[in-house]
Amino acid sequence: MRTSIIQAFAVALLGCVIAFTHNAVSVNGINPFRRIGDVPVLGVEEWGTEDGLHFLTLEEVRSSLASGAMLIDSRTEDEYAEGHIPDAINLDYFEMGKYLDRVLPAISSDRGIIIYCTGLDCDDSEMLARELYLLGFRNLFCFRGGLEEWENSGLPVETGSESAGYGESG
Amino acid sequence: MGRVDRSMQWREALFGIETAGRGTDAGRWIYNPYLLLVFRLVLAAVFIYAAFLKIGKPVSFAEEIKMYGILDAGPTLYIVAIVLPWIELLCGLSFISGFFMRGAALIFIVLNAVFLVFVSIRTGYIMNGEGIAFLEVYFDCGCGFGSTYAWKKILEDFLFLLFSGILFAAPVYRFVLVPARAGR
The missing domain is CATH 1.20.5 (Single alpha-helices involved in coiled-coils or other helix-helix interfaces)
Structure with a gap:
């Protein structure tokens, strides 16, 4: 023995x-020791006054997009290609390292960054937002309803592996 | 200590080959060398394949472990996600080669027992949460093989635990890569 x-x-x-x-x-x-659990999640009353993540409703997402916020799709490349919110950039949370060099330069905290994934059952958008927060990005927002709520509301969906918005921001 | 004694000790430490002490068990059919070889190859194939699906994807594997509700996002979760696939791979290689096989069998016993407990707990949560019967529980266990019925996963894991236990208890291993020095 x-x-x-x-x-x-x-x-x-x-x-x-x-x-x-x-x-x-x-x-x-x-880095297994990064303090991903310590990223603050803000309530409505703290929005704009504190540093941290905030969750948006569909209406808030639409008005933020109208004022120039950018969208990040945190799902896999295949899921993104099957359908995503128009102008969203793909940054697969599970394989962030593969995308960071290409995507990071296109991301700007100044515009506000909205991250989404499939829907209420997935928390990849929140986890990606936490990772980006630890990388120094701010003005991070999660759209919990995700693509499911967007589609169910009859809003348009774009297909293909690269969004039109990719070229503009990159 | 003679050269032969040292050689046997070396063989025992490296391959788990024991030529004395457990000889009374050697006649049991369950320790048939061909059957043991089958157990070894099944475990090696499953765990090497599973390891390759998870190696280099620590974030994805961590999310799958997190779904069990036992570890929150933090150092323990991420260290497990980084290390576990490599240990599975090394154990799989050990079952093929024979190097440190009894130790690898011991690791598999622990891993499969822990996994069996985790899967059972999660199955219980799903049954209570969704109000469905045991046989209807369907989920992704995070093993790298996609979603399946919980009862299949529990049965499969029980078999792996049994195979590991038999390999651990086997008195003699054959079909191992024995270097020339040990054979002298």
């Missing part, structure tokens, strides 16, 4: 060494 336990620890230790080395060089590597 002692030999088995030593072997198990050896395998686990080797696994840790390889895993952290790979994580350090991988494009999707993450």
Whole structure:
């Protein structure tokens, strides 16, 4: 039994060494100690007075877009290609590293950044907003209703792998 | 200590090959070397494939673990998401090669037992939350194989746990890569 336990620890230790080395060089590597849970989520009364994330309703999203806010779709590339809100930029939350170099220059806190995913059942938009907050971006908003609420309200959806808005902002 | 004794100790530490002490169990059909080889290859194939689906995607895997409601977003969750796929891969390779196989079997016993508990708890939550029967619970376990029925996942995990337990308890391993030095 002692030999088995030593072997198990050896395998686990080797696994840790390889895993952290790979994580350090991988494009999707993450800092496991980043304080993603500490990003403040604001209530309506704090909006505009404090730093943090805020959740928007569909109407608020539409009025923010009219005043120049930008949209980020946090779903996968395939889901984005099947249908997304017009002018949204794709930044797959699960593989952020692949997209950051291309997408980060196109993002500006000055315009307000609205992030969405599928709908109420997914929290990828909130998690992506937290990641962007930790990267230094501000004026971050989450549209919890996501594409489902947008589509159910009869609003137009764009298909294809690159939004028209991509070129404008990039 | 003679050269043969040292060689046997070395073999035991590296491959888990034991030539004494458990000989009374050697005749049990469950320890048939061909059956053990099948168990090893099944576990290796499943866990190496699952590992490759998760390696390099720590955020995605972390989200899947998070759905169990046991770990919140934080260092523990992300460390598990980074490390676990690599340990699965190493254990899978160990089952193929024979290196440190008893240790790998011990890790699989722990992993599968923990996973079995987690899946059972989550199944219970879904049954209570959605008011559906056990056989109707359908979800993505985060194993890398997509959504499936909970009962299938529990049965599958129980089988993996059984295979790991038999491999761990097996008195002798055969069909392992033994270097020339150990064979002398």
